[in-house]
Every structure is written in C-alpha cells, then in structure tokens.
Amino acid sequence: METVMERECSALGGLFQTVIGDMKGGYPVWDDFISKATKLQSQLRTTVVAVAAFLDAFQKVADLATSSRGGTRDIGSALTRMCMRHRSIEARLRQFSLVFLDCLINPLQEQMEEWKRAANTLDKDHAKEYKKARQEIKKRSSDTLKLQKKAKKADVFGRGDLQPQLDSAMQDISDKYLLLEETEKQAVRKALVEERSRFCCFVSMLRPVVDEEMSMLGEITHLQTLTDDLKALTMDPHKLPASSEQVIVDLKGSECTWSYQTPPSSPSTTVSRKSSMCSSLNSVNSSDSRSSGSHCHSPTSHFRYRASSSSSSSVLPQQTPARLSSVSSHDSGFMSQDAFQSKSPSPMPPENLQ
Amino acid sequence: METVMERECSALGGLFQTVIGDMKGGYPVWDDFISKATKLQSQLRTTVVAVAAFLDAFQKVADLATSSRGGTRDIGSALTRMCMRHRSIEARLRQFSLVFLDCLINPLQEQMEEWKRAANTLDKDHAKEYKKARQEIKKRSSDTLKLQKKAKKADVFGRGDLQPQLDSAMQDISDKYLLLEETEKQAVRKALVEERSRFCCFVSMLRPVVDEEMSMLGEITHLQTLTDDLKALTMDPHKLPASSEQVIVDLKGSECTWSYQTPPSSPSTTVSRKSSMCSSLNSVNSSDSRSSGSHCHSPTSHFRYRASSSSSSSVLPQQTPARLSSVSSHDSGFMSQDAFQSKSPSPMPPENLQ
Structure with missing residues (x-):
C-alpha cells in the first residue's frame, strides 16, 4: 500500500515542480513579449507623428480645393471632413499607444518581479514541507520495519503482544501519507492558481488596450459616408457644378472685376511672375x-x-x-x-x- | 459700349489667369503632400514589421497558456484566437501601406508632371489667342476712329454717305468683342474644369486607400467577441476550471506518473536546474x-x-x-x-x- 501512496505523493510533487518549472521557464517568453511590445509602442508613437504631419499636408490640399475660384469648393469641404475624421483616428492612435504603455507594458514589467518572488516562495515552501513530511514518513517507516523484525522474532516466543503496536504504526504511516497527499494536492492547486492568475492578470492588462483599439473602429465607420460623398462629388470631372x-x-454684373494682365513675351518669366503674384x-x-x-x-x-x-x-x-x-x-x-x-x-x- | 465689353473681357481674362495661377501656386502643396505621405508610408511599413514581431511574441504567450498543465488551456485558446485576428489586422495594415504607395503616392507624383504640362499649355494657348483677338480689335478700333474723323469732315460737304460704313465697322467691333467674351468664357471654363479634374483625380486615388483602411475595420469588429470571451474566462483568477x-x-489512476525530483540544497542552483529542464x-x-x-x-x-x-x-x-x-x-x-x-x-x- 505504501508503495502506491508513495508513488502518488511523488507524482503530485513532480506535477507541482513541473508547474513551477513551467512558470519559471515562461520568463523569457514574457521578457520577449515586453521587449517586442516596447518596440511596437515606440513605433506607434513615431507613426502618430507621421500621421499628424501627413494630415497637415492633407488639410492644405483640402484648403486648396476650398479656396479655389468656385469649381472645387464642394470637394474641398468633403476633403476637410475626411481630414477631420482622420484627426480623430490620429487622436485615438495616440491614445492607443499611451494605453499600450501605461496599461500593459509598464504594469506587466512590474508584475513580473512579483511573479518571480511568488514562484520562488511557493517552490521553497513546498520543498521544505515536502522534505519534512517525507523524512518523518521515512523515519516512521524504518521504525515500523524494525518493529516488524522485532515482531517476527517475538513470534517464536509470544506472538500477539506486538501486533497492536505494529498495526498502530502502520495506520500512522498511512495517515501521514494521506495527509501528505492532501498537502501536495493543495500545493498543486496553489501552483495552478498562481499560473492561471498570471494569465488572468495579463488578460486584464490587455483588455484596455483592445478596448482602445476597438474605439478606433468607431472613427473608421464614419469614413464610409465621407468616401461616398467624395465619390458622388467627383463622379464627372469634366462637368462644372x-x-x-x-x-x-x-x-x-459685378462692380469689382478681375483684369487681364498682359504676360511678357518670354514664357519663362511669365511663370515666375505669375507665381510671385x-x-x-x-x-x-x-x-x-x-x-x-x-x-x-x-x-x-x-x-x-x-x-x-x-x-x-x-x-x-x-x-x-x-x-x-x-x-x-x-x-x-x-x-x-x-x-x-x-x-x-x-x-x-x-x-x-x- | 466698347468700354464695358472691354472691361468684361479683361475681367474674364484676369479670372482665367488667377485660376491658372492658383493651380501653379498649388504645386508646393501637392509636393508637401507627397513628401509627408511618403514618410508616413515608410513609417507604416516599419510598423507592420514591429506588429509582426509583437504578434510572434504574443503567440508565444498564448502557447505558454495553452501548453500549461491544464489550468490555462482555455485562456490559451482564447489568446490564440485574439492573436490570429490581429494577424489579419497586420495583413490588412501591410496591404494598406502597399495601396497607399501604389494607388496614391506613386500615381500622384506621375500625375503632377502631367498637370504642370497641361496648365502651361492652357496658359500659353490662352495668352496667344487673347493677344491676337485684342490686337485685331485694337486695329479695327483705330480704323473706326479714323473713319469717324473722316465722317465728321465729310459731314460738312455731303453727310450720309459714310454712315453705313461706320455703322458696319462699329457692328464688326461689337461682334468681335462678343466673340472674344465667349472665347474667354470657354477658356475660364476650361481652366476651372482642369482645376476640378485635379481634385477629382486626387479623390479617385484616395478612395482605394480609404477602402483599404475601412477593410481593417472588418477585422477589428471581431475583437469584441474575443475580448468578451477572455473577460469571461479570467473573471475569477483564483478559481480553477x-x-x-x-x-x-x-x-x-494514471499509469505514467510524474515524480518528485529532490531539489539540491542551494536555492540558486535549483532555479538554473529547473530552467534547463x-x-x-x-x-x-x-x-x-x-x-x-x-x-x-x-x-x-x-x-x-x-x-x-x-x-x-x-x-x-x-x-x-x-x-x-x-x-x-x-x-x-x-x-x-x-x-x-x-x-x-x-x-x-x-x-x-x-
């Protein structure tokens, strides 16, 4: 009986060690995640700057259309709306990169130190308790072995008088194994909970990032009507509104009119004069x-x-x-x-x- | 009468010149747009690389959860789904940056050369025609002036015989002004159409980019169910499934069991031994x-x-x-x-x- 119980306790202890080992073996994976997330975050930050500069240039194109002599004012307004919607997307992207850093990268980095401490404590406490329990069982077992030999010898002279003591010792070992098994089960549960809580913690840090990502979607949905507007306005480029x-x-009928400015004969100076005007x-x-x-x-x-x-x-x-x-x-x-x-x-x- | 018509033709000519001038003055704006778009595009390209590396690291975290001893397999599957959805977003982003270059930046750059040629041709042709028409009117006007003086002198001797010739000359000038006005109106329309067609062309290049941007939205919408799944799975970190x-x-009951490995006394070697295992x-x-x-x-x-x-x-x-x-x-x-x-x-x- 002890062999089976011994094996089961050892198996539970082995499972505990593997779970702890998995957690410790996961650190390079988490480190890599933090490193790649940090790189992506800094990339997003510079992308936001590039988007802002691009939208400034885009708005100038829209202004060009709006401030024209009447042929493209409608297109200019639609382009301005398109640009403004992208300003909102830019703001969301900026917010996303901030949340990525503040809600995921930085807290995860801090949490990892906590995880390392917790796993080491679990491991050390378990090893100490397991060792102590096993040594006690070992001592009881060898005591019982001696008692068995003694009982065999005593068998020759007066048999039954050591049997109750032997039974009690065997029961004691069995109880101790049951206790160890329960302790080991609890230790495994503790390790599994620790492992699971890490991923739960990770998910809770990930969620605001995904939420922020999805809120960009709210801005993008409006692009459909804007691009439809632009399509309708520019359907026939050769028809003036x-x-x-x-x-x-x-x-x-106007009182203040344009007047034609006679261009000089050389075409090259025409261009420079026009552009200065x-x-x-x-x-x-x-x-x-x-x-x-x-x-x-x-x-x-x-x-x-x-x-x-x-x-x-x-x-x-x-x-x-x-x-x-x-x-x-x-x-x-x-x-x-x-x-x-x-x-x-x-x-x-x-x-x-x- | 001629003064009013003269002024109106000159006004139309001036409007034409301003529209052409606006188009030429817009080149720095378009150049700036292309430059900022190019910078954003290269930024997007490197962002895609950073996203890919991040998702590799993310998948490893998901694998960590999936390959655990049973406590986090469900979370691992949900994280894997989340990661796969982001792979689709990454692919869309890659496609977006390609379309940005191939459908907007490169064609716009080529188109600008065409625009410059077209505006110069419009301007030169208009100046030539306007000059020719004005010189002809000027000549007819001075001829008519001479005829008027002649008519005044002739008035003393035999009045009516030059009047029909004078009327015909006046009518001829008036007709020429009407023709010039119509020609100028057509030139202004041509310039306005050229200006408008530029923005129409720009919008037609912009549309596939916005379409690609919106198709990223299709991927993002699925994130909601995925993040809800993860939230439900990680609601209680301390309850094992x-x-x-x-x-x-x-x-x-298993035949092949784990077994407890006695850790060595030094805690530091414990860690290194575990991690190598x-x-x-x-x-x-x-x-x-x-x-x-x-x-x-x-x-x-x-x-x-x-x-x-x-x-x-x-x-x-x-x-x-x-x-x-x-x-x-x-x-x-x-x-x-x-x-x-x-x-x-x-x-x-x-x-x-x-």
Whole structure:
C-alpha cells in the first residue's frame, strides 16, 4: 500500500515542480513579449507623428480645393471632413499607444518581479514541507520495519503482544501519507492558481488596450459616408457644378472685376511672375483678414455656402458646426482675395484704348 | 459700349489667369503632400514589421497558456484566437501601406508632371489667342476712329454717305468683342474644369486607400467577441476550471506518473536546474512530434478538447477550424511532453525506500 501512496505523493510533487518549472521557464517568453511590445509602442508613437504631419499636408490640399475660384469648393469641404475624421483616428492612435504603455507594458514589467518572488516562495515552501513530511514518513517507516523484525522474532516466543503496536504504526504511516497527499494536492492547486492568475492578470492588462483599439473602429465607420460623398462629388470631372458657372455669370454684373494682365513675351518669366503674384495672393489668404473693405462677392459666396450646406447636412449632421466654420473662414479668405485683386492697378486700363 | 465689353473681357481674362495661377501656386502643396505621405508610408511599413514581431511574441504567450498543465488551456485558446485576428489586422495594415504607395503616392507624383504640362499649355494657348483677338480689335478700333474723323469732315460737304460704313465697322467691333467674351468664357471654363479634374483625380486615388483602411475595420469588429470571451474566462483568477481539477484526479489512476525530483540544497542552483529542464521540455514541445509512443494522457486531453470546443463554438463558429488545429497541435505537444516526462529517470525511485 505504501508503495502506491508513495508513488502518488511523488507524482503530485513532480506535477507541482513541473508547474513551477513551467512558470519559471515562461520568463523569457514574457521578457520577449515586453521587449517586442516596447518596440511596437515606440513605433506607434513615431507613426502618430507621421500621421499628424501627413494630415497637415492633407488639410492644405483640402484648403486648396476650398479656396479655389468656385469649381472645387464642394470637394474641398468633403476633403476637410475626411481630414477631420482622420484627426480623430490620429487622436485615438495616440491614445492607443499611451494605453499600450501605461496599461500593459509598464504594469506587466512590474508584475513580473512579483511573479518571480511568488514562484520562488511557493517552490521553497513546498520543498521544505515536502522534505519534512517525507523524512518523518521515512523515519516512521524504518521504525515500523524494525518493529516488524522485532515482531517476527517475538513470534517464536509470544506472538500477539506486538501486533497492536505494529498495526498502530502502520495506520500512522498511512495517515501521514494521506495527509501528505492532501498537502501536495493543495500545493498543486496553489501552483495552478498562481499560473492561471498570471494569465488572468495579463488578460486584464490587455483588455484596455483592445478596448482602445476597438474605439478606433468607431472613427473608421464614419469614413464610409465621407468616401461616398467624395465619390458622388467627383463622379464627372469634366462637368462644372452650378456654382462654377455662377462665378462667370457674377463677373458680368459685378462692380469689382478681375483684369487681364498682359504676360511678357518670354514664357519663362511669365511663370515666375505669375507665381510671385500667386504667393502674394496666398499670403493675403493665409492671413485670413476679415476686415477687408470691399465685399463685392458676398452674395455669390453666401449662395454657394448655403447650397453646399443644405446638400450634405442630411448626410452628416454631426459634422455641420465644424465644417461650417471651416467654410466660413475660407469664405472670408475668398473675399479678402477678391478685395486684393480689385484694388490692384491694371497694367492695361480699359480707358487707354478709346 | 466698347468700354464695358472691354472691361468684361479683361475681367474674364484676369479670372482665367488667377485660376491658372492658383493651380501653379498649388504645386508646393501637392509636393508637401507627397513628401509627408511618403514618410508616413515608410513609417507604416516599419510598423507592420514591429506588429509582426509583437504578434510572434504574443503567440508565444498564448502557447505558454495553452501548453500549461491544464489550468490555462482555455485562456490559451482564447489568446490564440485574439492573436490570429490581429494577424489579419497586420495583413490588412501591410496591404494598406502597399495601396497607399501604389494607388496614391506613386500615381500622384506621375500625375503632377502631367498637370504642370497641361496648365502651361492652357496658359500659353490662352495668352496667344487673347493677344491676337485684342490686337485685331485694337486695329479695327483705330480704323473706326479714323473713319469717324473722316465722317465728321465729310459731314460738312455731303453727310450720309459714310454712315453705313461706320455703322458696319462699329457692328464688326461689337461682334468681335462678343466673340472674344465667349472665347474667354470657354477658356475660364476650361481652366476651372482642369482645376476640378485635379481634385477629382486626387479623390479617385484616395478612395482605394480609404477602402483599404475601412477593410481593417472588418477585422477589428471581431475583437469584441474575443475580448468578451477572455473577460469571461479570467473573471475569477483564483478559481480553477474543472479541467484543472481533472489533472489532479487523472494523476491518481494514471499509469505514467510524474515524480518528485529532490531539489539540491542551494536555492540558486535549483532555479538554473529547473530552467534547463524546462528548456529541454520546451524544445520537445516546439518540435511538436506527433509520433510519441506513449499516449497515456490521451483520454484527458480529448475530454478537455471536446469541452472547450462545445463551450465556445456557439460564440465564434467561423473560428472553429483554425482553433481546433491549434488546439490539437498543442494536444500533441502536450502528449509528447508527458511521454518525455514519464520516460525520464526519477532520481528518487519509489522502490528505494521499502
């Protein structure tokens, strides 16, 4: 009987050791995880910076479309909405990389020290208890062996008088084995709980990261309507919208008109002269002066503003306030350009002919 | 009359020049966009590499849980599913960075050369035509002026005979102005269409990128059920699942048992000895031999396999085939470890006591 019980206790002890060994053998895996997560996190951080710079450039393209002479204002507004949605995605990505560090990488690194201490304590305590129990059983066993020999010798003279003592000793060993088995089972359970709680702890650290990841999804879902808007607006690149034709019509009745600037004969200087004119226009536009005196184009730009607002507000009502402010700021930029243009002296005034 | 028409034609010519100027002034904006997009794309490419390395490390953590002695196999399976879903996200991210380069950055760069050529051609053609038309009108105007003077002088002698000629000349100038106005309107429309078609072209290049971005969303949506699974599994870290208790129960009736290995007295060598034992266990596990002779733990592992399959197959049926293969490969790994463990000579065989 003792051989079977001995084997079972040893098996439980072996299982305990293997579980502890597994935990200790897992440290390089956890270390590798922390190292790769740290690298990914720093990569995400620099990606966020690149995304921010990209979106700045994207917004400038959208502004280019919005501040044009009337042919692409609608596309500019849609591109601005697309850009703003990506700003939200950028913010989520930034938040994601922060949570990745603060909720997973750093706490896991701290937790690992705790894990190492806990496993060592479990192992040491178990080894001490197991050794003590086994030594006690061993001593009782050899005592019982001696008692058995004594009983065999005593058998010749007066048999039955050592049997109760022998039975009691055997029972004692059996009880001690049962106790050891129960202790070992508890130790195995403790080790399994320790092992499981590590993964539970890991999952609890992982969850806010995945939550943050999923909240990026909330931003991405809105992209569908935005890309549909853009598709509809750019369906036919060679058809001008009504607002573009309006620019030509408005020009006729307007008091402040553009005037043709005779280009010099050399084509190369034409380009440089034009571009310098454009850069001065752009500088006026970027200063975004709302105090320009002449507001001759106001009716037209208001017409356009209302038209674009009513056509797309039903699709994305939550975007309306932000988009309106962007459009109105460009309206002001548009007007200040007109004012600048109307004030510039014409190199070929209409009066010089007749 | 001519003064008004002159002014209107000049205004249209000025508008044309401004639209062309806007397009030319936009080149630095497009260049900046391409530059920032290129930087972001290369950043995304290195991020994909970091994600792949991170997921390798993540999978090893999942394997650690799956290949444990029974306490965390369920968590390991859920972590493996989480990891596999992120592999799909990684693949989408890789695809996204490719599409970003192939569908947006490279074509846009090529398109810009085309845009520059087109704007220069528009500008040159317009300047030539405008100049020619204006010179012709100027000549007719001065001819008409001479005719008017002649008519005034002729008025003294015989009045009416030059009037029809004068009327015809005036009508001719008026017609020429109307023609110029129409030509200028067409030129402005052409310029506006050219400007608009650039943004349409840009949007058409942007769309596959946004589509790819949104298809990442399809992968992310599945994360919710996976994180819910993990949350449910790790709700109580200190409660062992039935399968863990089964490991202890199975140990009793099993033919091939673990055995306790007496640790040496020094605690430091204990750790190094354990970890070397574990690494040899891991190497057996990673070789994933399915041809291990001893299959003593088969019934237990099959029980666990069926239990975990039925408990979560209703939640994620589409994941079943992949997960099953992962679990079964780990079952095989688990068994080969058992075989290894049962074959290892015990330093304290149960026979050496009694």
